[in-house]
Every structure is written in C-alpha cells, then in structure tokens.
Amino acid sequence: MSKTPKNIELTQHPFRYYFKKYRRLTVTALVSVILTNILDSLIPLYIGKAIDLIAERAELESVALQVLFIFLLAMGLAGFRFFWRILWGSFHNKVAHDLRQSIFNKLTFLGPNFYKTRPVGELMSLIINDVQAFRMGIGPGTLIMFDGLFYLVIIPPLMYSISPSWTWKTMCLMPFIPFAMAKLMKVIQDRFRVQQDRFADVSAISQEMANGIRVIKSYAQEKKQTRLFNRLSRRYEISCNETAHADALFHPIMGFGVTVGAVILVFIGAPEVISGEVTIGGFFAFYQYIQKMIWPVTALGTGASMRSQAEASFKRMKEILDAPIDRPDSGDFEVIDFNNLSVKNLSFKYPDEDRWILKDVSFELKSGQTLGIVGKTGAGKTTLVDLLTRTYPVPSGHILFNGKSIEQLKLRNLRDNITLVPQESFLFSANVRDNIQLDRIYSTEEIDVATHFVAVHDEILKMPEGYASQLGERGINLSGGQKQRLSMARALIRRSPVVIFDDSLSAVDANTEKQIISELKRNIQDPDGLLKTTIIVSHRLSAVQWADQIIVLNKGEVEATGTHAELLEKSATYQNLYLLQSEGGEA
Ligand SMILES: Nc1ncnc2c1ncn2[C@@H]1O[C@H](COP(=O)(O)OP(=O)(O)O)[C@@H](O)[C@H]1O
Ligand SMILES: [Mg+2]
Known part of the structure; x- marks a missing residue:
C-alpha cells in the first residue's frame, strides 16, 4: 500500500528542526568547536609566556616544560579541530540528504497537474542548488556565526589581561577592517551569484542541444546554436573572472590590514614594552589576538547572509513539500475478482x-x-x-x-x-x-x-x-x-x-x-x-x-x-x- 510522504514537520524554523533532529551530533560538534576555540585562544598566551622565559634567560628546563605544555595544547587543538570538522560536516551532509530525499519522495507523489506548470530545470535546480544553499547556511554559515560571536566574547578579555589601554585603542581601530572586508565579501557574493546564473544558462543550452539535436540538424541550426553557446560560455567566463578578481583582492587586503595593525601596535605599544609595563611575550600574544579577531568578526556578515540565503531556498523547497497531492490515498476497499x-x-x-x-x-x-x-x-x-x-x-x-x-x-x-x-x-x-x-x-x-x-x-x-x-x-x-x-x-x-x-x-x-x-x-x-x-x-x-x-x-x-x-x-x-x-x- 502506498503512503503519502511523511512531510518534515516544519512548523518550526527549519534550522531549529534539524538541530533538534540531530541533537547529539550537533551538540558534540559544537562542544568540540568550543574546546577548539578555547585551546586556540590560549596558545598565544602560553607562547608569549615561553618568549618571556627566554627573554628573562630562565633555566632551560622551565622553558622546555613550557614548550612541552604548548605542544600538548597544540595536539589537543589538532584533535578537536579534526573531530568537529568531521562531526559538523556529517551533520550538514545528513541534512542535505534528508532534504533531497523528502523532495524527491514528494515529487514522486505529485501528479501531472503539478508538473504541467513546473519546468524541469526549476525542479533540478531545487534539488541541487537550493539544497546546497540550505546546507551551506545551516552548516558553514551557522558555524561562522558561532565562531565569530565566540571570539568576540572570549578574546577581548584575554587582550584586556595583557594591556587594558591597548585593548581600547585596538577596539577603536578594529571595526574598520571587518567593515571593509564585509563590503568586499558582499561584492564577491554578488558576483558569485551572477556567475551561477550564467552557468545555469550554459547548462540549459547544452541540455537543449542534446535533446533537440534532430531539429537542430534538420533545420541546419548548428552554427546558430554554436554561436549562442559561445556567447553564453564567454559571458560565463567573464563572470568567473570578475568573481576571481574580487576574490583575489581578499587575502592581500586582509594580510595588509593585519600588518598595518601590527605596525600601529608597535607604534602605540613600544613605550609600554620599553618601560616594562608589558612584556615582549605579552606583545606577541596581543598581536596574535588581533589576527584571530579579524577573520571571525569579518565573517559574521557572511554567515548571516548564508543563513538568509538558506532560508530563501528553504521557502522554495517548502512550496514543493507542501504542494497538495492530486489524489490522496483514501480508500481501503479491494477488488479481488474484476467483474x-x-x-x-x-x-x-x-x-x-x-x-x-x-x-x-x-x-x-x-x-x-x-x-x-x-x-x-x-x-x-x-x-x-x-x-x-x-x-x-x-x-x-x-x-x-x-x-x-x-x-x-x-x-x-x-x-x-x-x-x-x-x-x-x-x-x-x-x-x-x-x-x-x-x-x-x-x-x-x-x-x-x-x-x-x-x-x-x-x-x-x-x-x-x-x-x-x-x-x-x-x-x-x-x-x-x-x-x-x-x-x-x-x-x-x-x-x-x-x-x-x-x-x-x-x-x-x-x-x-x-x-x-x-x-x-x-x-x-x-x-x-x-x-x-x-x-x-x-x-x-x-x-x-x-x-x-x-x-x-x-x-x-x-x-x-x-x-x-x-x-x-x-x-x-x-x-x-x-x-x-x-x-x-x-x-
Ligand atoms: N493536462 C491538461 N491540462 C489542460 N488541458 C488538457 C490537458 N491534457 C489535455 N488537455 C486538453 O484536453 C483536450 C483533450 O485532450 P486529450 O484527452 O489528450 O485528447 P485525445 O487523447 O483524444 O487526443 C484537448 O483539448 C487538450 O488540449
Ligand atoms: Mg490521446
């Protein structure tokens, strides 16, 4: 007997639904992320201490002990980092699989009346692109936001413990870098979207060529189709380059920002280091923290936009998941001997x-x-x-x-x-x-x-x-x-x-x-x-x-x-x- 598909009970927010559904997995993964971040934030502090021991010409033994300690921290960090990536990855891949399955299952139940109004390309795009966008939003998108917020909370106090005045000064300068980066990321994203649309055009014309090859040949449309294809492919190429250009700016600008930050830090920090108010190890740790802050804070905007794209994709998928079925399976009478x-x-x-x-x-x-x-x-x-x-x-x-x-x-x-x-x-x-x-x-x-x-x-x-x-x-x-x-x-x-x-x-x-x-x-x-x-x-x-x-x-x-x-x-x-x-x- 055939069943109507068990629709995901998405009366609640889709993210919350999936987080609940895979609670064990997501909680374990997020705990590993937290541990990773904590270790990651502590390491600069201990390297700073080791530097200070060396600067003080302390006994080699105590330096070695410090180094061993850092080594253990680094091992733990590597382990947790590996662990959360595996867990988190399997979480969002599971979600994508779930969604693909639900959509496909639903599509098998929908009748010709539904297909009449939906181009095949749209359905393909739903099952491939929208599922992918949702996966990116609930997976990497959520994680970036989580990371960003976490670093925002945990790093400033650590910085503050090294030097309150430096912390204030950096906090005043800091927002400029993420702000500029966020702008650039928006440009990259917009261009990427255009790139995807152009890719869709290229794939549509290729599909049409394969399906319509007989008509193309019998009406001698090869040249025209090839010209059309070349034009679309060229547009796609240009758009790929535009994305790549924006993307290429990203790392240099970020690196430059960090270096400038360090130079400014040297400038504003020199008196305190010279006067001995802050140690050279403290200076090093502080520099590392600035670096660590920039990426997650920059990424907050990206995470948020990935999540909003995921919600938009989900709306499209939900339309299909909620589409009425033409013939609900109502009866339970059986005709045994057709008469x-x-x-x-x-x-x-x-x-x-x-x-x-x-x-x-x-x-x-x-x-x-x-x-x-x-x-x-x-x-x-x-x-x-x-x-x-x-x-x-x-x-x-x-x-x-x-x-x-x-x-x-x-x-x-x-x-x-x-x-x-x-x-x-x-x-x-x-x-x-x-x-x-x-x-x-x-x-x-x-x-x-x-x-x-x-x-x-x-x-x-x-x-x-x-x-x-x-x-x-x-x-x-x-x-x-x-x-x-x-x-x-x-x-x-x-x-x-x-x-x-x-x-x-x-x-x-x-x-x-x-x-x-x-x-x-x-x-x-x-x-x-x-x-x-x-x-x-x-x-x-x-x-x-x-x-x-x-x-x-x-x-x-x-x-x-x-x-x-x-x-x-x-x-x-x-x-x-x-x-x-x-x-x-x-x-
Ligand atoms: N899915 C549909 N939606 C709306 N109109 C349809 C659909 N399928 C067929 N029709 C219309 O119904 C009429 C009968 O079509 P059809 O049953 O296919 O006729 P036949 O099989 O005798 O050629 C035609 O006018 C056709 O345009
Ligand atoms: Mg007929």
Missing part, C-alpha cells in the same frame, strides 16, 4: 480550467470484453483513460469497479486491476529486460511470451546485447514503434484484469499492427492468455473495428456506441473516419 467497470455520467475539466473536456460520458465494460474508443485528436480519449486510472481526481460515483467508486479502492489494488499503456512511451535508463519487468521479477519464458505478443522479440535479439542492452538516455536509440511495443510488453506481463492501450500502435507500421491485433484477438479468447478485458484507444479504426463495443468520442461527448457495423449505420463521425481511412489505404 465490471462502469462509467456513469462522467464530466471533467482540468483543475484551474474552465473548459469541459468530457461531457456526460457513460459506458459499461464487462470482464472479458474489448472496448474500442475512437475519436479525432483532442476528442478527450487520453483524458478519459487517465481518469480510469485515477491520474486526476474525479468526484465520487462516476467511475465504478465492481460497483465501488474508484476513490474507495486502495491505490495499490487499483494498479493491480488496471494497467495503462500511456500514449507517450517512456523508457528508463536500464536494460531491456528491466524496462519490461520494472520492480518485479519474471522468468525468461514469461518475458518472451510478452515480447512475442507485441512482435518485438526478434528485434530485441538483434540488439548488441539482446535483453541486456542498455536503453534510455545514453543507450540505443529505438524507433517510436519499438518503444511503443516495449511499453506494451511491460503492461502485458503484469497480467492485470484490465489493460488499456492509449494509441499504442500509432507508430507501428500497418503489417505489424495487423499482426499484433490478431495476437490480441487470439489472446482474449485464450483462457490462459495475457489479456482479458481490454480497452483500445485509437484514432485509427483498423485497431478497434473488431472490438465488442466501440465508443465514438467527439469533443468530449459520446456520439455513438455500438459495434463496427452498427456505427457505420448510425454515426456520422465514424462513417467519416472510415471513409477517410479507407481512402488512405489504412483500414
């Missing part, structure tokens, strides 16, 4: 649209029968079969299986009872065999029966690796007719009581169509056959004229119902189709 399907006064319009696509459609299909549905393109045939398989929600009481309204059936049970071969075939990037059996396992014999049925067995054997040949994106290119027949085999092998073919023979040549149709007829009569109850949708009469019952659909309405002979008598549309297609030599 009949009846459609009663079914009218339908697509969500958010005004036009009625189906109007008052009724028919009944008993077990073992074959129903043909014919009509011009746009008559509503595909819409009708999509409703029979509950791709879109339908008001209760209009579609009944064994007398039970469709939404009262367990979705799994509905899927076991009725299989649709959609009008557009789709093959996965997997081998032929797996494309036919999907998540189930069938014997080679069962697979052969299905592929013989749709006359594709011999063609599969001609492929380089037969049934093990890889299909899909990078695989062998199949003809439209081959794809259709593989899709049919995929449906037949499941042996569900009702099988619907939506224009499944449209790309198959006339001879193969005849062969498959005669196989269909034979199978339906055979009690052990793969097929029992069948709905065949077609715009070609040749595919349906032998059916027990044929519905003529015209602009969403049932114009007439009957056998081929009856319809030739009473339906103008049917007569027209017949005449047209016999002239074309098809029927």
Whole structure:
C-alpha cells in the first residue's frame, strides 16, 4: 500500500528542526568547536609566556616544560579541530540528504497537474542548488556565526589581561577592517551569484542541444546554436573572472590590514614594552589576538547572509513539500475478482480550467470484453483513460469497479486491476529486460511470451546485447514503434484484469499492427492468455473495428456506441473516419 510522504514537520524554523533532529551530533560538534576555540585562544598566551622565559634567560628546563605544555595544547587543538570538522560536516551532509530525499519522495507523489506548470530545470535546480544553499547556511554559515560571536566574547578579555589601554585603542581601530572586508565579501557574493546564473544558462543550452539535436540538424541550426553557446560560455567566463578578481583582492587586503595593525601596535605599544609595563611575550600574544579577531568578526556578515540565503531556498523547497497531492490515498476497499467497470455520467475539466473536456460520458465494460474508443485528436480519449486510472481526481460515483467508486479502492489494488499503456512511451535508463519487468521479477519464458505478443522479440535479439542492452538516455536509440511495443510488453506481463492501450500502435507500421491485433484477438479468447478485458484507444479504426463495443468520442461527448457495423449505420463521425481511412489505404 502506498503512503503519502511523511512531510518534515516544519512548523518550526527549519534550522531549529534539524538541530533538534540531530541533537547529539550537533551538540558534540559544537562542544568540540568550543574546546577548539578555547585551546586556540590560549596558545598565544602560553607562547608569549615561553618568549618571556627566554627573554628573562630562565633555566632551560622551565622553558622546555613550557614548550612541552604548548605542544600538548597544540595536539589537543589538532584533535578537536579534526573531530568537529568531521562531526559538523556529517551533520550538514545528513541534512542535505534528508532534504533531497523528502523532495524527491514528494515529487514522486505529485501528479501531472503539478508538473504541467513546473519546468524541469526549476525542479533540478531545487534539488541541487537550493539544497546546497540550505546546507551551506545551516552548516558553514551557522558555524561562522558561532565562531565569530565566540571570539568576540572570549578574546577581548584575554587582550584586556595583557594591556587594558591597548585593548581600547585596538577596539577603536578594529571595526574598520571587518567593515571593509564585509563590503568586499558582499561584492564577491554578488558576483558569485551572477556567475551561477550564467552557468545555469550554459547548462540549459547544452541540455537543449542534446535533446533537440534532430531539429537542430534538420533545420541546419548548428552554427546558430554554436554561436549562442559561445556567447553564453564567454559571458560565463567573464563572470568567473570578475568573481576571481574580487576574490583575489581578499587575502592581500586582509594580510595588509593585519600588518598595518601590527605596525600601529608597535607604534602605540613600544613605550609600554620599553618601560616594562608589558612584556615582549605579552606583545606577541596581543598581536596574535588581533589576527584571530579579524577573520571571525569579518565573517559574521557572511554567515548571516548564508543563513538568509538558506532560508530563501528553504521557502522554495517548502512550496514543493507542501504542494497538495492530486489524489490522496483514501480508500481501503479491494477488488479481488474484476467483474465490471462502469462509467456513469462522467464530466471533467482540468483543475484551474474552465473548459469541459468530457461531457456526460457513460459506458459499461464487462470482464472479458474489448472496448474500442475512437475519436479525432483532442476528442478527450487520453483524458478519459487517465481518469480510469485515477491520474486526476474525479468526484465520487462516476467511475465504478465492481460497483465501488474508484476513490474507495486502495491505490495499490487499483494498479493491480488496471494497467495503462500511456500514449507517450517512456523508457528508463536500464536494460531491456528491466524496462519490461520494472520492480518485479519474471522468468525468461514469461518475458518472451510478452515480447512475442507485441512482435518485438526478434528485434530485441538483434540488439548488441539482446535483453541486456542498455536503453534510455545514453543507450540505443529505438524507433517510436519499438518503444511503443516495449511499453506494451511491460503492461502485458503484469497480467492485470484490465489493460488499456492509449494509441499504442500509432507508430507501428500497418503489417505489424495487423499482426499484433490478431495476437490480441487470439489472446482474449485464450483462457490462459495475457489479456482479458481490454480497452483500445485509437484514432485509427483498423485497431478497434473488431472490438465488442466501440465508443465514438467527439469533443468530449459520446456520439455513438455500438459495434463496427452498427456505427457505420448510425454515426456520422465514424462513417467519416472510415471513409477517410479507407481512402488512405489504412483500414
Ligand atoms: N493536462 C491538461 N491540462 C489542460 N488541458 C488538457 C490537458 N491534457 C489535455 N488537455 C486538453 O484536453 C483536450 C483533450 O485532450 P486529450 O484527452 O489528450 O485528447 P485525445 O487523447 O483524444 O487526443 C484537448 O483539448 C487538450 O488540449
Ligand atoms: Mg490521446
């Protein structure tokens, strides 16, 4: 039984939610960060002391002891630093994985109505870029802020313990450096964003080229596409350089700032060192503290902006996570022995649209029968079969299986009872065999029966690796007719009581169509056959004229119902189709 996805209970702030969810991990990591920072802040103080011991020409033993102590501190520091990086990294990677999984899971539940309005690129970007932005915000972003605040709190007192007056003086000068750096970082970030947008353009045109290569070739668009690509790629290059230039300024300016700070410190500090008020070791430690302050304080702004980007990304993801599902899994009734399907006064319009696509459609299909549905393109045939398989929600009481309204059936049970071969075939990037059996396992014999049925067995054997040949994106290119027949085999092998073919023979040549149709007829009569109850949708009469019952659909309405002979008598549309297609030599 299928479940609706367990949505992350994000009534609270997403950061708080994930911190709570991985409480043990985050607390351990943050404690390690604190220990790292404490050790990191203490080391200059002890190095300063060692320098003072040397300056005082103390005994070598006490210097050695001091050095050993520093060495141990440094070892501890290295250990904790390693530890928190591992823990923190695994925390934000877990969060990213969680989010990707939730989004993907949700995407599998959303129906065509949702996909209609969302470009694929947007969904890809959501699952890749937005998840990444969120990870950066909750991971490195949070840590930078944490670090910045920590150093802001812990270092000034240490500085103060060395020299109160120096501390005041540096505190007055200090804000300029972070302020200037923060400005530069903002420039870097803005440029980086532009760079990413341009990268998206480059990837979009590459994707379009791969998908549209046939059109590009047949309309000789290669030069134009290449020119377009070159222009976009060049724009991307320029934007990469602009980012790199801003980035290149960063370290020199920071280094320069620190050096200037040190020079100023020498200038303002010299009298106190000379007079002996502050030791030379104290001077050294103080200098180190200035260095340590600059980065985290500078980074506070970056951390904050990373976090706000993460929140913006999260909003986009949340829209998907909260999107309503077209058909909630409501019923728990199971149809065990399919007996009949009846459609009663079914009218339908697509969500958010005004036009009625189906109007008052009724028919009944008993077990073992074959129903043909014919009509011009746009008559509503595909819409009708999509409703029979509950791709879109339908008001209760209009579609009944064994007398039970469709939404009262367990979705799994509905899927076991009725299989649709959609009008557009789709093959996965997997081998032929797996494309036919999907998540189930069938014997080679069962697979052969299905592929013989749709006359594709011999063609599969001609492929380089037969049934093990890889299909899909990078695989062998199949003809439209081959794809259709593989899709049919995929449906037949499941042996569900009702099988619907939506224009499944449209790309198959006339001879193969005849062969498959005669196989269909034979199978339906055979009690052990793969097929029992069948709905065949077609715009070609040749595919349906032998059916027990044929519905003529015209602009969403049932114009007439009957056998081929009856319809030739009473339906103008049917007569027209017949005449047209016999002239074309098809029927
Ligand atoms: N997802 C959709 N949203 C809105 N309108 C649709 C959608 N799918 C099809 N239609 C419209 O419904 C009508 C019937 O289409 P369809 O059922 O595909 O006809 P057929 O299969 O007979 O060619 C067409 O006018 C088509 O434009
Ligand atoms: Mg159709």
